[in-house]
Amino acid sequence: MSFEVLEQLEAKIQTAVDTITLLQMEVEELKEQKQALESEANELRSGREALEQKMQNMQQEQTAWQERIRGLLGKMDNVE
Template sequence: MSFEVLEQLEAKVQTAVDTIALLQMEVEELKEQKEQLASEANELRSNREELEQANQRMRDEHGAWQERIRGLLGKMDEVE
């Protein structure tokens, strides 16, 4: 009987070892995914910052054009 108990214990230990190995592989995969997602997040942040800067430049340029147009319209009013 004790031999059967030992065999059952050995089977359970082997199952536990296999499960641990699979979990370790899963942990490694999750770490890789985490690194990839962190890299993508940094890239997206960088792209967002670039877009915000371009947007601000365009707003500034738009404001400058509006001022120039107002100035020209003011001169036209003076001529009339």
């Protein structure tokens, strides 16, 4: 092989190594982004569950108040 062919081969190898290095860096960055998104998704899921629980508690409280009001209105009807 001639020296020129070896230089071309070396340049191609170096380009391949550089590309692989850049792709590895990109993969690491994407892994970090994925981790951050998973964390955010878990936080949102927890927040949603807390809100659903709060809504359920408020609905139960509303039902209890409605029953109390109905009972008081029933007593008022009995007085008249």
